[in-house]
Amino acid sequence: xxxxxxxxxTSGIDLPPPPRPAGSYAPGKIYGSLxxxxxxxxxxxxxxxxxxxxxxxxxxxxxxxxxRLAALNCLAELEAVCGDLRRVQSILxxxxxxxxxxxxxxxxxxxxxxxxxxxxxxxxxxxxxxxAIGVQSLPGGAPVEVELVASLST
Numbered sequence: 001x002x003x004x005x006x007x008x009x010t011s012g013i014d015l016p017p018p019p020r021p022a023g024s025y026a027p028g029k030i031y032g033s034l035x036x037x038x039x040x041x042x043x044x045x046x047x048x049x050x051x052x053x054x055x056x057x058x059x060x061x062x063x064x065x066x067x068r069l070a071a072l073n074c075l076a077e078l079e080a081v082c083g084d085l086r087r088v089q090s091i092l093x094x095x096x097x098x099x100x101x102x103x104x105x106x107x108x109x110x111x112x113x114x115x116x117x118x119x120x121x122x123x124x125x126x127x128x129x130x131x132a133i134g135v136q137s138l139p140g141g142a143p144v145e146v147e148l149v150a151s152l153s154t
Contacts, residue, residue: 004085004121011120018080019043019073022139028081033089035082035150039097040073041142042066051141055104058143063106067096067113070146074114075121082152091118091128093149099142100134107132114146 008015019040021027028037042050042065050066052058058066071094079085096111098104111132118126128148138145 002123004088007121007123013072013117013121015079015085016044016072016076018076020046027077030081030152033152033154034092035078035088035152037074037077037081037148037150039095039145039147040070040077041138041140041145042069043073043142044069048140048142050143052143053099053101053104053137054106054110054143056101060106060109063098063110063143064113066142067098067111067144067146068117070142070144071114071117071148074146074148075118078148078150085121087152088122088125089151089153090125091122091148091150094118094128094130095147096130096132097135097138097145098132099136099138099144104134107134110144111146113144114148118148 098107
């Protein structure tokens with residue numbers, strides 16, 4: 001796999017500082033060769049960059065961008081927990097939650113923002129299993145929340 005930091009640099013992607021936990025939980029947890037990143041919303045410097053529900057307040061393109069930012073925050077967590085994104089062998093699973101208005105059915109298109117970012121940074125190692133779920137609301141009025149599981153080299 002090529003260097004994720006080089007891929008980010010080439011794509012003009014800056015890794016943000018890791019978000020602070022908004023509750024009583026760890027930002028991530030390593031168990032054996034697995035690392036679990038806690039769910040992240042699309043914040044920038046602790047401030048919501050997007051708010052609202054898909055299909056009512058935001059369109060799919062805005063949701064896609066929000067999911068991309070939430071996944072980038074997950075990567076900042078991964079780096080903080082495991083020390084170096086070069087240790088990531090594979091992104092195994094992504095769970096995406098979309099705050100959706102009644103009748104909104106494009107959750108997969110929204111969470112593609114997270115999936116596409118992970119593939120852009122990790123190449124084939126970024127291809128993962130995924131769930132995209134519509135929910136009534138998310139913390140802080142966030143339109144999306146993304147969590148992930150990755151495998152690490154030792």
